Amino acid sequence: MSDQSSQALNHSKSRRKTIRKYSQVIGTKNDGVVFNYQTVEVHGIKIKSAIKLEDILSNKGVAWIFSALIIIYTILVIIRISFETETQIYARQLDILELAFLSVFVVEVLLRFLVYHLVYFKSLWNIFDLIIIAVCLIVIIGSLANSSITNNQAFKLGKVLRIFRLFLMFRKINTFTKYKNKISRKRSSVVNLSSPSEKVIEILTRLSEMEWISYHTALKSEIEWCISMIKEQKIYQTNVRADKEEFRDFVNWAVNAQSEEVEVLTPSKTDAYVKIISLESYGLEIESLLGDLHKWEFDIFRFDKVSDCRSLEVICSHLFSLYNLYQSQLFDNYKFLNFIQAIQNGYHKDNLYHNSIHAADVVQSIYYFLSTCQAIEICQLTDSDIAVCLISAAIHDYDHPGLNNIFLINTTHSLALTYNDKSVLENHHLASSFKLLSEDKHNFLINMQKDDKKKLRYKIISLVLSTDFARHFADMGKFQLKFSNNGVKDDDDCLQVMEMMIHTSDVGNPSRPWKLCYEWAHKVMNEFFAQGDKERDMGLSISNLCDRYSVSIPKAQIGFTELFIEPTFNVLELVLPSVKENLKYIIENKKNWKDMIENNKSN
Missing domain, CATH: 1.10.1300.10 (3'5'-cyclic nucleotide phosphodiesterase, catalytic domain)
Structure with a gap:
């Protein structure tokens, strides 16, 4: 076997181990999702990856797009509730527009479920989000179908609950605000000081903020511990314990x-x-x-x-x-x-x-x-x-x-x-x-x-x-x-x-x-x-x-x-x-x- 072939084989084995390890970390048997563009083998099954789903969903630009859609959708709902009589003439068109928004949100949930499987629902925020989307769909589909349930009090309450999807934005907006402030500080500084340790902290911080990490509190705690050790300059501190x-x-x-x-008895002096x-x-x-x-x-x-x-x-x-x-x-x-x-x-x-x-x-x-x-x-x-x-x-x-x-x-x-x-x-x-x-x-x-x-x-x-x-x-x-x-x-x-x-x-x-x-x-x-x-x-x-x-x-x-x-x-x-x-x-x-x-x- 040539050196090149040997290296390729070792590289392939290394990548297989990495993917298996990744699947173990997030706690799923994720045989259907591939995280790179190459043909790899996961649990003995070869899969050709077309899109890096997780990378796309974790991308800041994509996150901003979904957040903007949520805000626009919430504003639309507020207008319809506040001016229900005035907008009644455009009710069907607005229902269709809402359904389009909700379809995008459903696709987002499905994609995240495809990546993380049942682990996705370990987060109460995600469960709450899914409930709100379901309520919104029931409201819109019921309205489009001119169903008799639209006169039901519970249905009217559901219409109001659509606004609550805005609250799911708060934690995302908080993350984006930190990111924006960080950029602002860099731009306003006369001299930007950085070090490799800061880069490591930045990488670990981004890792800790990834969605799948948030489902694993133990792993998230370990990452935060690593960050604190680097910040406190204790990375090379050696803990020594003498058992004897x-x-x-x-x-x-x-x-x-x-x-x-310690008070000790001094023995007689010897040579x-x-x-x-x-x-x-x-x-x-x-x-x-x-x-x-x-x-x-x-x-x-x-x-x-x-x-x-x-x-x-x-x-x-x-x-x-x-x-x-x-x-x-x-x-x-x-x-x-x-x-x-x-x-x-x-x-x-x-x-x-x-x-x-x-x-x-x-x-x-x-x-x-x-x-x-x-x-x-x-x-x-x-x-x-x-x-x-x-x-x-x-x-x-x-x-x-x-x-x-x-x-x-x-x-x-x-x-x-x-x-x-x-x-x-x-x-x-x-x-x-x-x-x-x-x-x-x-x-x-x-x-x-x-x-x-x-x-x-x-x-x-x-x-x-x-x-x-x-x-x-x-x-x-x-x-x-x-x-x-x-x-x-x-x-x-x-x-x-x-x-x-x-x-x-x-x-x-x-x-x-x-x-x-x-x-x-x-x-x-x-x-x-x-x-x-x-x-x-x-x-x-x-x-x-x-x-x-x-x-x-x-x-x-x-x-x-x-x-x-x-x-x-x-x-x-x-x-x-x-x-x-x-x-x-x-x-x-x-x-x-x-x-x-x-x-x-x-x-």
């Missing part, structure tokens, strides 16, 4: 929420600083180790020792040369070296985790995604994009104080005041780095065009801000929604993938081989414990995961991995399929942590 009690602290920590103060596994110095040359830089198993601790604690500087300089960024982006080689050395020196050496080794590790990790996981080819990244990834990774924790955003906010730290409690550290890392870059001896962007420099800065800001863990669930929701059924299509998609890559690189230590995973876990937890000690000394509520007397490192790592790391790699795999290789380390590491817990119990 031990995961609740992680959720609170991730969204920068404070846990409730919470677990001794870190010592890594032997292999004594290999730097060039030899750089040959493994593309591997997830790359040992950053070993490399940092071999490079005399210059791992960030050496790796960044190597990758800039590898990707020929000095030439393609007109970066000044000498000034970049000054800049990256200043960045490296700006990381606090006394931080157990947020130091220059962590920065170098994130640079190496993002290089792994770019090269081994083929992000460059899959996303069609430019040299500028590669530079953005590497620079962002290098500066993402520059001048980190070893304390998290919660602590800075709770202590009204000067940084929290400067950045209004919003992504405090991330904004500080960016501002400090760009301030350093503004100095002539560090300004390696000096030869770039102004527009190129502006784009580079914009993307670097986006990437570094995405490392704020408070954004984790929201960004995950957006990424999954965007790429579940679609690939990377444009620059915005590329930027979203780059943000997810740096976020994954920043928190991906639990997916490293066990020796590296273990070392990083104790470094980050001991830094957390140091913050908890400060909070305890200051009389503050101890932040989640920061109490050395109640937090178990193995349990904390298992919870963090299951709640955050595994889902993160699963989501990134939507775009970069090769990251599934990282999951094997995640599984192994969880098993090792669980074994440690069991061993501690047995001891």
Whole structure:
């Protein structure tokens, strides 16, 4: 079978499924009505569509025509009732005219019944409309036939009831008035502002106003809920619920929420600083180790020792040369070296985790995604994009104080005041780095065009801000929604993938081989414990995961991995399929942590 024939077959199957679904939605076995111009198969019966009945009946122009006819008909009835004696001479002609109007109304009802079947009569308005039309027909036919029933009191009452068809216009006129006001507002505006979300709301609103939707209150409510979510900008809000009690602290920590103060007994102090596994110095040359830089198993601790604690500087300089960024982006080689050395020196050496080794590790990790996981080819990244990834990774924790955003906010730290409690550290890392870059001896962007420099800065800001863990669930929701059924299509998609890559690189230590995973876990937890000690000394509520007397490192790592790391790699795999290789380390590491817990119990 040719590709074209295969596509046609798939398209045909898709259309059949759509029509079946549509019939289920409106609750009818609508085998006789077709909603497109093509020959399609519904429940095994082939039908050639001539007219799209529903589209015609839903058309605003057709609705206006029927509404105008109702108004004219009602005016005619009012004149005949008010001036019955005067119009008696033209009674037969007026009866025929009324019958013509009523015939049009009957055709409208029949067409709607043909489209919606018995569902049409779920609306009381439609039933009322049908009763009025029936009464009108009886009156006119009786009058034309000169029947004796015309003298009956009930018949005279029926003649008056004809006026009531005007009341059915009110709800239609209300809809048209809204439409007219909307057009008027657009015309009167000096500047018309619109967005894709407004277009989506407009489409959903039109859908909710369709007649068949009004017969299904549950479906209409769901559409209105969708509209409200978009209007309130909650479309990417992720609802997170930790069913396991031990995961609740992680959720609170991730969204920068404070846990409730609970009075607990403090156990006797133990040696919470677990001794870190010592890594032997292999004594290999730097060039030899750089040959493994593309591997997830790359040992950053070993490399940092071999490079005399210059791992960030050496790796960044190597990758800039590898990707020929000095030439393609007109970066000044000498000034970049000054800049990256200043960045490296700006990381606090006394931080157990947020130091220059962590920065170098994130640079190496993002290089792994770019090269081994083929992000460059899959996303069609430019040299500028590669530079953005590497620079962002290098500066993402520059001048980190070893304390998290919660602590800075709770202590009204000067940084929290400067950045209004919003992504405090991330904004500080960016501002400090760009301030350093503004100095002539560090300004390696000096030869770039102004527009190129502006784009580079914009993307670097986006990437570094995405490392704020408070954004984790929201960004995950957006990424999954965007790429579940679609690939990377444009620059915005590329930027979203780059943000997810740096976020994954920043928190991906639990997916490293066990020796590296273990070392990083104790470094980050001991830094957390140091913050908890400060909070305890200051009389503050101890932040989640920061109490050395109640937090178990193995349990904390298992919870963090299951709640955050595994889902993160699963989501990134939507775009970069090769990251599934990282999951094997995640599984192994969880098993090792669980074994440690069991061993501690047995001891």
